[in-house]
Amino acid sequence: MDAARRKDVGALESFLGEEFVLISARLGFVTRQSWFEVIPSYNVREFEYVNSEISVYGNTAISNSHYRQEADFDGQDLSSPFYVTDVWVHREGRWQVVARHSSIPAEGSWASWEGKKT
Numbered sequence: 001m002d003a004a005r006r007k008d009v010g011a012l013e014s015f016l017g018e019e020f021v022l023i024s025a026r027l028g029f030v031t032r033q034s035w036f037e038v039i040p041s042y043n044v045r046e047f048e049y050v051n052s053e054i055s056v057y058g059n060t061a062i063s064n065s066h067y068r069q070e071a072d073f074d075g076q077d078l079s080s081p082f083y084v085t086d087v088w089v090h091r092e093g094r095w096q097v098v099a100r101h102s103s104i105p106a107e108g109s110w111a112s113w114e115g116k117k118t
Contacts, residue, residue: 065086
């Protein structure tokens with residue numbers, strides 16, 4: 001997210017797998033190429049991973065996180081807490097994210113993780 005905040009396409013290219021897809025609570029279905037097209041209009045002012053739980057299964061890792069951001073896209077306010085699930089694959093000596101899913105927490109559910117800050 002720091003690379004997205006800085007609009008650092010080079011960094012994003014290095015750790016986003018060719019098959020990367022984002023299923024977003026606000027932006028819908030976004031392919032890797034579409035994500036690079038979104039970056040110039042996606043303005044992240046602040047972000048925080050409140051809690052992350054990572055499980056590794058061989059060369060695959062799943063990260064489930066509470067994520068909070070202050071951001072906008074093309075004038076639309078995207079500031080919100082989110083649940084985020086990332087799927088990472090280790091290949092060619094590095095980890096790459098191949099899928100991300102984000103959703104907006106149901107009312108009251110965010111507080112159940114609030115005290116588990118990591």
